[in-house]
């Protein structure tokens with residue numbers, strides 16, 4: 268956490284005080300459109316590593332790229348892979364530092380020098396901030412309306428409920444945005460530190476312009492093993508534990524909404540996986556702002572089972588995206604209605620976010636509970652969405668979007 272406060276990471280992925288921090292940029296690439304996953308995967312596969320052997324080291328150690336991929340293929344935002352020049356991997360087995368120097372530079376940059384460049388140093392084998400560096404303050408921000416006023420969202424929910432009543436689809440996820448504006452650039456480090464502290468069960472992330480703390484894992488790849496955490500079905504934290512059980516586990520509307528999300532993931536991953544198993548019944552995930560219905564899914568990559576060439580984790584993520592947790596059922600109908608009803612460009616929000624290492628391991632979450640830095644970092648655009656099913660009420664869905672924005676609002680010192 269102390270490191271996060273001091274440094275301004277170009278990439279971050281932290282949970283329970285462990286994870287990855289990327290500093291600076293050694294190489295990066297951007298992609299757009301329907302081929303964005305494949306373009307990024309090819310770029311990453313094209314690297315050769317001449318560093319020490321990584322075999323046996325924890326996932327994420329070594330050269331690791333941070334990924335942010337847009338929700339939609341028509342977004343005007345870019346999807347990105349960023350390979351930092353310095354990667355700090357804090358794992359159960361210890362901390363590893365990886366420095367990345369492009370081969371054509373033909374020079375060794377001492378790790379101490381790389382650390383110093385980012386306000387850090389090694390002291391008795393531990394990475395610490397350089398003494399005397401002033402902590403970066405988060406400027407005070409003002410909450411402003413996003414692309415549309417609140418009533419636009421209520422109307423969109425109403426229209427979604429009508430489409431469901433007309434049996435055009437079963438579920439769709441509608442999102443909206445809001446803006447936190449400051450007079451000076453908002454430093455990502457302290458925001459990430461607050462999120463990692465207050466939402467330690469979530470994956471606190473940064474990749475490119477997007478940052479937040481997501482509770483949802485689209486797909487985690489460890490060698491041949493797959494893991495995912497599907498969330499859908501939400502109640503505010505204020506209902507308490509007993510209320511959450513009654514309103515989530517014992518509520519058919521929420522259970523159905525949740526099942527659709529789990530089924531979409533299982534179906535979409537089926538072509539690339541084997542032995543997929545979903546936990547049943549779903550658990551209740553307790554977070555500081557909300558409770559969710561939550562299902563963990565495990566499986567194996569089918570290419571590994573068949574002894575075939577390994578598939579890039581970015582292409583596994585492409586298969587999995589978008590689940591009904593952030594889009595709807597059936598996918599194509601929901602995606603079409605989202606486009607006409609939301610009238611926002613989701614950018615990286617609700618798209619895949621995370622990292623991929625040089626051995627095919629990856630954590631790819633869903634970019635939720637966060638925001639996108641804009642306007643020279645003086646503005647953070649927050650996003651949140653809700654699953655709409657038969658009987659959803661516009662006012663309570665709007666309230667749920669505010670509850671889902673709470674992690675980022677809290678990190679900015681804002682309340683709502």
Ligand SMILES: C=C(O[C@@H]1C=C(C(=O)O)C=C[C@H]1O)C(=O)O
Nearest residue numbers: 498500501592635651652653654
């Ligand atoms: C869309 C969001 O969250 C998703 C929607 C949920 C729901 O509608 O119950 C729950 C978790 C996420 O899968 C968001 O946080 O913005």
